Amino acid sequence: MKPDVLNLAEKLALIDDLWSPRVIAELNDYQFKLTKLEGDFVWHSHDETDEAFLVLAGTLDIAFRDRTVTLNAGELFVVPKGVEHKPFAPAECHVLLIEPRGVLNTGDELGERTAEPNVWI
Amino acid sequence: MKPDVLNLAEKLALIDDLWSPRVIAELNDYQFKLTKLEGDFVWHSHDETDEAFLVLAGTLDIAFRDRTVTLNAGELFVVPKGVEHKPFAPAECHVLLIEPRGVLNTGDELGERTAEPNVWI
Numbered sequence: 001m002k003p004d005v006l007n008l009a010e011k012l013a014l015i016d017d018l019w020s021p022r023v024i025a026e027l028n029d030y031q032f033k034l035t036k037l038e039g040d041f042v043w044h045s046h047d048e049t050d051e052a053f054l055v056l057a058g059t060l061d062i063a064f065r066d067r068t069v070t071l072n073a074g075e076l077f078v079v080p081k082g083v084e085h086k087p088f089a090p091a092e093c094h095v096l097l098i099e100p101r102g103v104l105n106t107g108d109e110l111g112e113r114t115a116e117p118n119v120w121i
Numbered sequence: 122m123k124p125d126v127l128n129l130a131e132k133l134a135l136i137d138d139l140w141s142p143r144v145i146a147e148l149n150d151y152q153f154k155l156t157k158l159e160g161d162f163v164w165h166s167h168d169e170t171d172e173a174f175l176v177l178a179g180t181l182d183i184a185f186r187d188r189t190v191t192l193n194a195g196e197l198f199v200v201p202k203g204v205e206h207k208p209f210a211p212a213e214c215h216v217l218l219i220e221p222r223g224v225l226n227t228g229d230e231l232g233e234r235t236a237e238p239n240v241w242i
Contacts, residue, residue: 005190006197025199027173027219030151032197052148056195069126074177076127076153078146098148098219 008034008056012094014121019113021097021105022121033097034121035105037089044084044107051079051099058093062086129155129177133215135242140234142218142226143242154218155242156226158210165205165228172200172220179214183207 003025011024011034019041021033037060053060055071062069062077063086071077079085106114124146132145132155140162142154158181174181176192183190183198184207192198200206227235 002188003199003201005192008195008197025173025197027151027171027199028202028221030148030219032173050148052146052153067123071126074129076129076146078124078148078153080124081149098151100149 006032008096011121012036012056018092019105020115020119021117022119024121026101027098029101030098031101031103031118033099035095035097036092037087037095038092039089041087042106042109042111042113043086044109045082046079046099046103046107047082049100049103050081051103052097053077053079053087054096054098056094056096058089058091060093060095061088061090063088127153129217132242133157133177139213140226141236141240142238143240145242147222148219150222151219152222152224152239154220156216156218157213158208158216159213160210162208163227163230163232163234164207165230166203167200167220167224167228168203170221170224171202172224173218174198174200174208175217175219177215177217179210179212181214181216182209182211184209 021035025032060071142156146153181192
């Protein structure tokens with residue numbers, strides 16, 4: 001199957017819930033996921049992988065145990081493997097995540113905020 | 122070392138040449154690279170990996186042997202492993218590339234258009 005050109009804004013328009021990453025493409029065994037975030041999330045870490053956040057719209061804070069970083073639209077941040085973090089978005093924010101196939105949004109903290117992985121739009 | 126927030130526009134402003142990808146971050150053994158493109162490139166393929174193009178500004182055409190796709194700002198395309206392609210930018214265009222560490226811009230076609238890999242900004 002021939003790959004499509006993926007328009008991020010068009011794909012984002014298909015998402016009507018928060019904190020539920022949707023896969024839009026794969027690069028080898030890595031996935032590009034779009035998600036809308038607003039409010040607080042849970043502390044968690046991904047013990048097997050780094051995780052990249054590219055903010056497309058809005059502002060995303062990522063809290064670590066020793067600091068908080070703030071990402072605005074057009075900014076990229078790679079959370080290192082195994083480092084506890086907690087995203088927080090003061091208002092709705094749109095993010096492109098890049099990480100290996102099958103990574104859970106809550107990492108090691110399975111619970112009510114854990115979204116189903118591998119859901120495509 | 123603690124990772125930085127990477128502002129793509131600020132990083133792009135540091136690039137003053139064309140067709141020379143600059144690494145800005147790593148995600149496990151993958152790299153995020155920024156590049157400015159204008160004009161024609163060479164036919165090539167990457168026999169070991171897919172290659173992702175996210176256009177940040179301008180327009181990028183990617184020719185394949187059987188079709189050409191056009192990417193505008195905010196559009197993502199993953200070139201499948203082993204598929205011959207030739208990027209062409211009618212005017213200066215800014216691209217974020219995502220691919221494994223060490224991939225050459227000309228893939229299997231070593232020559233005068235081959236840029237040094239692993240150059241960071």
